[in-house]
Amino acid sequence: MWFGIKGKEVLAITLLTVLVVVTTTFIHLSWVTTLVVQEAIRQAQLIAKQLYAQSSRSLSRARDANPSEILRSDRELRSLLDASVGYSPNLLYALIADQKGTMIFHSEREKEGTPAPERPSLEHLLSLDPIGRFHALYEEGKIYESRLPLSLDNRPFGSIRLGVATSLLRKELNVSVQKSLALAGLALPATWLVAMGVGALILKPMRRFTRETEGGRRSDLSSGGSLGQGDEIGELTSPLQLLGQQLQPDRLKLFSEKAELQQVVDHLEDGIVLFTQDRRVLFFNKAAEVVVGRPLEEVVGWPWDDVLRPFHPLRPLLQHAFEHRASFRNAAVTMPRDDGNKEFLVSLFFVTDRHRAMGAMVVVKDLESIKTLRSLITYSAKLTALGRLTSGLAHEVKNPLNAMMIHLELLREKLDMPADEVQQSLEVIGSEIRRLDRVVHGFLRFIRPEELSLRLLDLSTLLRDVAALMETEWQKEGVRFAFQLDPTLPLIAADEELLRQAFLNILLNACQAMPTGGIVRISTAMERWDSVTVSIADTGVGIPPDDLGKIYQLYYTTKPHGSGIGLSLVYRVVQMHNGSIDASSELGRGTTMVVRLPVSQSRS
Secondary structure: OOOOHHHHHHHHHHHHHHHHHHHHHHHHHHHHHHHHHHHHHHHHHHHHHHHHHHHHHHHHHOOOOOHHHHHHHOHHHHHHHHHHHHHOOOEEEEEEEEOOOEEEEEOOHHHOOOEOOOOOEOOHHHHOOHHHHHHHHOOOOOEEEEEEEEEEOOEEEEEEEEEEEHHHHHHHHHHHHHHHHHHHHHHHHHHHHHHHHHHHHHHHHHHHHHHHHHHHHHHHHHOOOOOOOOOHHHHHHHHHHHHHHHHHHHHHHHHHHHHHHHHHHHOOOOEEEEEEOOOEEEEEOHHHHHHHOOOHHHHOOOEHHHHOOOOOOHHHHHHHHHHHOOOEEEEEEEEEEOOEEEEEEEEEEEEEEOOEEEEEEEEEEEHHHHHHHHHHHHHHHHHHHHHHHHHHHHHHHHHHHHHHHHHHHHHHHHOOOOOHHHHHHHHHHHHHHHHHHHHHHHHHHHHOOOOOOOEEEOHHHHHHHHHHHHHHHHHHHOEEEEEEOOOOOOOEEEOHHHHHHHHHHHHHHHHHOOOOOEEEEEEEEEEEOOEEEEEEEOOOOOOOHHHHOOOOOOOOOOOOOOOOOHHHHHHHHHHHOOOEEEEEEEOOOEEEEEEEEEOOOOOO
């Protein structure tokens, strides 16, 4: 009896649901390990860049001395090295090795002067498959390194190496692994109970139908036949009539149970599509309807190549998988939508029962939500790093500014009736010192914004003022400014100092991109009734396509002496004003930055 219809139904539903639980748990753990490794790489690269900057400054101050001795005697480098190891929870050690691999600088001083052991690359973990990566992270005593080449006078000098222990990475990973396994452990018994309940609900009407049909047939026989025909036809017709009467309520109940199951899976965020062995659509939930492009009621039972429209991005993936019986995981697929393209991760798994193929399951995961989470984590970490930088920057800049202002006032007191030219120069100096003080305050507000100082602002006047300030410096370099400002542009509610600094950074980048001179075109327009656009276009060298998506990243720069902060500040200021910024560029033709700002806004 256990391997009858009831047993097979329970076994099939259980296997299918267990496969879903195991698959989703495996995919989740794969992404968790990827995020942990990527975060460790990001932290290591950030620390390596800081060590590289300090080492370069030390070597540049004493080029004739022994480079190794210079680095060993640099107290700031030693403090930065010790602080870096203590700051990062995953960092085991940090060292600087020369070209021969000898450690000249190590967070553990007793190891200096000895050969540096060869360690596998930390970035290598990302190239492993999920199982291999998981095994590598849980391998005892394993240490991986992140390296950054170090040069002296444009010649290779050595490298900065940061050691990351898998035992430290596991501390972060174990929390997510325990939660995933606990959730899977709770889901499995719940799945078994649901399977038993569904099996009982499906088989109960069938057993009742058999009993009632048999009882009705016997009643008809004892009464001589309800149709007045006591032969074999009457005996057959009576059960068929009872079958028809019983079929209708059973079908209604089946539809109700199916609707309940459909409602449960429709609440899943990931799309699930089930195909039969002969490649026909068996089922998919609401999330997968976006990918399929049609409702389930319309295409259930259809072959998949009739369901998916021509040139659908899933067609070649499914074709290859079914022809070669090969599963695949996390294939990136871009779907065209009315509001633009949307990216998904698609995985296909074949469902088997005792090595017999039963069909296939396709899992579709929205990549946008994953990217958003990773972007928020990365951006928060960068803001934290920038916050530490500005605490020292504010101290180093504000003290000289205060001293300059005091001595300027003392100079005014000592000068009795100065000439007009001298008085004007003193006013200019005082004005610029106050402006620098406002810039420092604006920079700090970018890192720790409390409240924007909003007031109605004429955007055209602001742009002309900023351009006039830049024109004095860049006119001798052959840079000219051309304006196409909309005279009907409404006032916007904005923080004048922050916007001034943002547009100043954009114009500075435009001027620096034209080393032989050129034209910077500044234009404004109403994009919609509720927003305005500012377009700043240069005729400079342009930005490579591979770098265009990185220009807003903190510390990223292509300039030899750039800080990598300017466009990050611009992005943050525009974001604080509920606006957006886009960039387009063509090598050798120039770059265009478009800033969109709301006409009015309210902030709580």
